[in-house]
Amino acid sequence: MEKEIRKRVLKDRVFKKIITLFTYLSIIPLFLIIYFVMARGLKYINLRFLTQLPKPMGEAGGGIFNAIVGSFIIVGIASLIAIPIGVISGIFLSEFKESKISEFIKILVDTLQGIPSIVIGIIAYLWIVKPLKHFSALSGSIALSIMMLPIVIKSTEEILNMVPNEIKEGAIALGAPYYRVVLKVLLPYGFVGILTGILLGISRILGETAPLLFTAFGNQFLNLNIFKPMSTIPYLIFVYATSPYKDWHNQAFAASVVLIIIVLSINLIGRFFEKRWKT
Amino acid sequence: MENIILSIRNLNAYFGDSQVLKNIDLDIFKNKITSILGPSGCGKTTFIRCLNRLHELVPKARVEGEILLNGEDIYKMDTMIVRQKIGMVFQKPNPFPTMSIYDNVLAGYILTGIKLTKEEKDRIVEDSLKKSGLWNEVKDNLFKKGVFLSGGQQQRLCIARALAMNPEVLLLDEPTSALDPISTLKIEELMIELKKSVTIILVTHNIGQAGRVSDYTAFFYLGELVEFGTTTDIFTTPKHKKTEEYLIGKIG
Numbered sequence: 063m064e065k066e067i068r069k070r071v072l073k074d075r076v077f078k079k080i081i082t083l084f085t086y087l088s089i090i091p092l093f094l095i096i097y098f099v100m101a102r103g104l105k106y107i108n109l110r111f112l113t114q115l116p117k118p119m120g121e122a123g124g125g126i127f128n129a130i131v132g133s134f135i136i137v138g139i140a141s142l143i144a145i146p147i148g149v150i151s152g153i154f155l156s157e158f159k160e161s162k163i164s165e166f167i168k169i170l171v172d173t174l175q176g177i178p179s180i181v182i183g184i185i186a187y188l189w190i191v192k193p194l195k196h197f198s199a200l201s202g203s204i205a206l207s208i209m210m211l212p213i214v215i216k217s218t219e220e221i222l223n224m225v226p227n228e229i230k231e232g233a234i235a236l237g238a239p240y241y242r243v244v245l246k247v248l249l250p251y252g253f254v255g256i257l258t259g260i261l262l263g264i265s266r267i268l269g270e271t272a273p274l275l276f277t278a279f280g281n282q283f284l285n286l287n288i289f290k291p292m293s294t295i296p297y298l299i300f301v302y303a304t305s306p307y308k309d310w311h312n313q314a315f316a317a318s319v320v321l322i323i324i325v326l327s328i329n330l331i332g333r334f335f336e337k338r339w340k341t
Numbered sequence: 342m343e344n345i346i347l348s349i350r351n352l353n354a355y356f357g358d359s360q361v362l363k364n365i366d367l368d369i370f371k372n373k374i375t376s377i378l379g380p381s382g383c384g385k386t387t388f389i390r391c392l393n394r395l396h397e398l399v400p401k402a403r404v405e406g407e408i409l410l411n412g413e414d415i416y417k418m419d420t421m422i423v424r425q426k427i428g429m430v431f432q433k434p435n436p437f438p439t440m441s442i443y444d445n446v447l448a449g450y451i452l453t454g455i456k457l458t459k460e461e462k463d464r465i466v467e468d469s470l471k472k473s474g475l476w477n478e479v480k481d482n483l484f485k486k487g488v489f490l491s492g493g494q495q496q497r498l499c500i501a502r503a504l505a506m507n508p509e510v511l512l513l514d515e516p517t518s519a520l521d522p523i524s525t526l527k528i529e530e531l532m533i534e535l536k537k538s539v540t541i542i543l544v545t546h547n548i549g550q551a552g553r554v555s556d557y558t559a560f561f562y563l564g565e566l567v568e569f570g571t572t573t574d575i576f577t578t579p580k581h582k583k584t585e586e587y588l589i590g591k592i593g
Contacts, residue, residue: 160400232435232499235393236506237424238452246452250439 099322103315111316116282116298122309126317128284132292133324136199136278137268139288140206145260148211152218152256153244159223175212182208183273191277199285199292202278206270210263217259221252254336261332265325271296295321346371346510346540347392352406354387354396361387363564365406369510369557374532374541376551376572379561380592385544388561389512392542393427394420410509421453428503429512433519434495436487436502443483445498446470449506465505472538473501474531493524500531504539511535513543517550529554548588552576560584562592 114125151167158164186205191197225248233247249256274280279291280301295317302314347369354362362384369375377385390396391404394415408415415423436445446466450457457465466483470476475497479490487498496516503511513532517525532541532554545551551558551572558575560568560583568581579585586592 226435228431228433228435229437231395231398232431232437233448233452234398235395235424235429235431236449236452236502237421238449239421239454242452242454247437247439251437253439 096322099315099318103312103317103319106312106316107319111313112320115284118282119307124313126293126295126298126313126320128281129293129295129298129317130320131284131286132199132278132281133268133294133296133321135286135288136202136206136274136292136294137264139200139203140210140267141260141264143203143207144210144214144263148214148260148263149218149256151211151215153222153248155215155219156222157244171212171215174208175216178272179209179270180272180275183276186273187276194289197277197279197291199278199288199290202274202292202294203288205273205277206267209270209273210267213263213266214259217262218252218256221255221259222248224255225251257335258332261328265328268325268328269296269321271300275300295324344371345369346411347542348407348409349392350407350409352388352391352404352408354384354391354404355402356399357401361564362391365566367559367566367569369540369542371540372536372538373556374536374543374554375557375559376543376545376555377559377561378545378548378551378587379567380587381546382563383561384564385561386514389429389514389542389544392510392512393424393429395429425449425453425506426508427510427512428506428508430496430499430503430514430516432515434492434499436490436495436498438486438488440487441484442479442487442490442498445487446501446505448502469501469505470498472504472535473497474527474534475501491524493520493527496520496524496528497531500528500535504535508539510540510542513541515544515546518546525550560587562587 111125113127115128117124155164155168182205186201190201190204229247230243233243274294274297278294280297281291281293285292299314299317302310345368349365349367352362352365353360377388379385387396392408396402396404410426437448440448443466444451446469447462475494478494490498517528529550543555555572558572559566562583568575568579568584579588
């Protein structure tokens with residue numbers, strides 16, 4: 063008997079150790095990536111790098127200001143398109159679970175999430191770039207918004223599915239019309255979760271390169287016109303990293319550091335909101 | 342018959358193909374507490390959910406028959422008006438977690454878009470919380486969120502929320518089944534106090550509670566109304582064998 067119990071305790075310990083070990087293993091690549099990129103890129107980041115435009119090809123120096131501005135504009139517009147459509151679709155899917163249309167849309171959303179980003183880039187090229195006859199930031203935003211949509215839809219749907227039925231019925235039993243139940247009870251209840259989903263979507267599309275290759279294209283200069291080509295950080299990293307110039311390689315690493323820091327900050331902001339909301 | 346506030350006539354309720362309520366005929370007397378007793382699955386909850394038209398929200402659920410509130414068929418009235426006149430408190434306390442105590446009391450107004458002045462709001466909040474016996478416990482924390490209250494306090498907050506709309510009828514669906522004995526006692530005392538101004542229909546599992554607070558008792562079994570009468574009559578001289586078996590604990 064004694065022996066049997068000791069065996070169980072031992073098994074328990076080994077099991078816990080294995081779980082811990084594998085968790086640590088899974089985060090090793092993350093730390094390696096961050097360490098490697100930081101080690102190569104951090105030393106090139108300074109005010110000049112963040113606020114200046116790129117120098118002409120082959121010339122040393124210059125910054126990535128145009129790409130930082132471009133990323134914010136393109137991702138900003140993509141979010142403006144994807145957030146309302148995504149949240150509203152998420153509400154629909156969660157509210158009309160039983161309907162056949164919902165089932166169908168859910169399959170479509172899953173499929174959309176699985177479509178390679180390069181394909182979405184090509185579609186945006188065919189739909190927008192070709193008819194307009196030139197590359198534009200707007201076409202890039204649309205490609206990115208298509209990538210962001212399924213993330214926002216699914217997170218909104220899942221969060222709203224978690225709203226307890228008694229909360230919803232409580233509101234209905236007070237005589238509230240349906241739209242007010244959604245706006246005043248369901249959405250506030252799921253607010254943080256929906257926001258987290260949106261931030262996740264934003265950090266996801268911030269790093270996308272492939273959909274931008276044939277759409278926003280890239281620009282040596284600072285451009286604020288969304289109907290003209292515009293540079294973005296991931297696109298700049300792609301161009302610089304595949305170039306033959308040593309200086310550009312270094313700048314690509316520095317730009318990667320900038321991108322990682324932006325994405326990290328967005329995630330931290332999400333965490334911050336989550337904590338504040340709960341108290 | 343002026344003291345009858347609700348008359349239920351030939352009420353049948355279904356979930357898809359299965360019938361959960363069969364030909365219910367019942368009159369509810371004004372300013373009295375009527376308790377609905379019966380074993381699990383007998384249709385008690387479905388019955389009161391028909392009274393404020395919550396039953397029809399469940400997919401494939403339907404209702405037949407008439408429910409007259411002061412002579413007017415609630416199934417011909419607008420659902421929002423029905424639910425304002427017939428308030429409900431649920432089994433599990435369900436204050437809105439994103440709202441403060443103050444807003445929770447006013448939730449009926451906020452959610453139906455009725456505009457109130459600051460004075461009206463303050464008055465309604467104070468009155469309703471006093472009626473539900475919560476005022477002294479929360480008056481200094483009105484703008485904190487309601488979910489930090491204890492279970493019993495949350496339930497009294499939900500009662501205050503229902504009372505704020507000045508309902509004619511208050512439906513209580515096992516309001517104390519999730520609460521400790523002291524909170525239960527407070528809510529029972531509250532019910533007796535409240536019947537001066539509102540008619541109460543109480544669904545309960547707790548035979549003792551029905552005996553302590555209610556004036557009339559309806560006993561449901563397998564979707565049928567087996568017996569209805571004054572609580573004293575039902576408890577002392579039940580006419581039906583099933584009622585007796587339930588009261589002495591043989592079925593339940």
